[in-house]
Amino acid sequence: MARVLLFGRLADQAGWRDRVIAASDLSGLRDALAAADPDLAEALAAPGVQVAVDKAIVRGEAALTAGTEVAFLPPMSGG
Template identity: 60%
Template sequence: MARVLLFGRLADVAGWRERDIPARSLADLRGRLAAEDPALFEALQGPAVRTAVDQQLVSLDVDLRPDSEVAFLPPMSGG
């Protein structure tokens, strides 16, 4: 199972910050999230949302290991 982490507004939309979700790839994970929570899936499609797998930013589909960590990162603002 992949450990899925949501940050910022993504966690607010989902109502959770961390969960274990069975998935073989990033595309599989996104499909599972879409089926479970369309609002979260829509939020994840935002152009500035970044994805990190095992603490490395990725932009394409990647295979996940059973112990992978997937973090969805919303745009950050500073001040």
């Protein structure tokens, strides 16, 4: 079970910010999210969205264990 956190517009779109989801890796987590909400899955796959596993940015695949925290971060803007 991974604790999934959504921030910014991703949380607004999903209607939740924090949820526990059963998955053994990031691709399984994305599949579970897609099955529950295809629009959210599309938003999570958009360019610029970053994934942090236990507070470290991850590119590609990562294994998830009990208590793993996965955060999806929308693209940042600023000036």
